[in-house]
Amino acid sequence: MSVYESEDCGGTRRYNFRRIQTTTIRFQVKAAHDVAICLSPDDEEEPEDMYEIFIGCWGVAEIRHPPTQGQTDVCRVETPDIVSDEEFRSFWIKIQHGVIKVGRSGQKHPFMSYTDPDTLLHVTWYGYSTGWGASGDLIYETCSHMTDSPSPSSPAMSSSDSEAEDINNLEDRRHPIMYKRPARWVPAKGGYFPRHPVSGGEGPDGEVYVGMAHHEGGYILGMVVPDHGVCYIPFGGDAIPKPEYFVLSNPGSVNMTWEPSSKGKVPPGALQGGISEDGEILYIGRVSVDGVVSVGKVHPTHEVCYVPYGGSEHAHRDYEVLCVRNLPCKV
Template sequence: MSNIELFTEDKLEYSFFPNSSGCVQFRIKAPHDAHIALSPEAAEVDPMYEIFIGGWGNSKSIIRKNRTKPDVAETPTPNILSADEFRGFWIRWSNGTITVGREGDVTPFLSWSDRENVRIEYIGICTGWGATGNWIVQPATSGPGGACGAQCWVAASSGEVPPSGFAGGEDNGESAYVIRANFNGALLPGKLVPSHRQAYVPWGGAENPVTEYEVLCDFPGQWLANSGSDIPPNAVPGGQSEDGEALYIGRTVHDGCLTIGKVQPSHGVLYIPYGGQELAFPDYEILCS
């Protein structure tokens, strides 16, 4: 299924789409006030939830139930939206708990649990209060590798490969696996070569060995040819830089090896750990759901 691309006017009128998957992932370019409704019907009804991202002049985000104040949850989010670039987000709902996070972040910045446990069948999007918006909404999917970055990452160490580890590369005839690891304040995608008894991540111009890491498992994704900083909407977030920038999972052939590394959009390249170095490539394959 294709992504839904939509322009919303300054009208505070929701456009609804079916989605009972438990999550939605989207990108939005708007100066403020990106509004998302979670509803049992394709209309504004009671009960219903609303999430306002970048409300009140792009200063805070909230969760509201039944269009009624006071809001059930809120948090300061200064400048979370941009009128000049797309910003990515995910929303999950399960057993009455709603969580909202930035694309590439594992931890939500907004959450709330409701005892009523409303069954969500539709999502709605709109902008208002002086804002218009351009949206890219992923189609509703579920399970590992579906929307919202619902990948399965399994902790391992010292060359271990969990069952159903996702092999995305090759190193001198040996399968290399997609991993991520914490390193110098960042969460970095990289490669695991089991016979080396360690994984590697690219950072600071070097190929950095790590003995503890997480392996991507049970993932039915696909690799797409890509270049530069134009990231596909369904690209899989694999971590974040020490500055909070979302990083993606990429690979390229170098010196006869298919090597996995990190795609850093602000740099417009894929970085791979290889031969003790961090090497940059403007053309690469990127992992997508």
């Protein structure tokens, strides 16, 4: 356990962000009032896409979305004396299947909930703060599935970054797939993009981005086409459009390069990118088809890179692989 001290930030609030890697956030707090939890698609405030959860806000608890001044609360309940500045009180926030539930430790049923499947798909970080005349202490877990967001002076990949989800256990997971920095997968839908998406190059309809989607028990690499609002994945001979997908983000602005390779091989520094329906590790590859780029999956045992193009799956023995230079490469 670690204790985080939050100052009285008034109405501005200064959130300290942590990554969400389980469906439930558990914490203890000691404060007179105005405990705020922020849910965001990135490790900073995103006013249009984030939620704020207030506990002990002068006798009430609230969920706000978007959290702008004057915005009507989407959920508000009376909660007198729910927090205390004399003792720690325990709470949980569960985010699953497009629903936020807020409850007290030891109680199965939430005292507050709200449903929003579209925006909640993008939530991957949470922050905490106090304000309006209240300072406080928060206790949160420091196990391997929760990590602090790096400070501006931190290197792009540091020993404090947690090892992400074991790629071999990805099947049927509905929460975000997180990778050790510099690369991380951010869940998206219908053309949504996180900050710092990784470009695959110029496609037939403009720039395309490195994407991945859950399909047939695997996580299959492909390309996100912004104008189409989908991620195309190569599978079973077809280019399959997936309206719900993941976008590869490079939050540390680390130098990534496309390196030539062939026959199922990958160069040093290659980023592992997904898992096949049979449990094999895949790598991020791209090829040029008719003079434009298409991004897909390097399947080592098949000795090719599969890409989606023109509604079909194409296999190529020569391709380029996305790599990270001068950093530990297995993410």
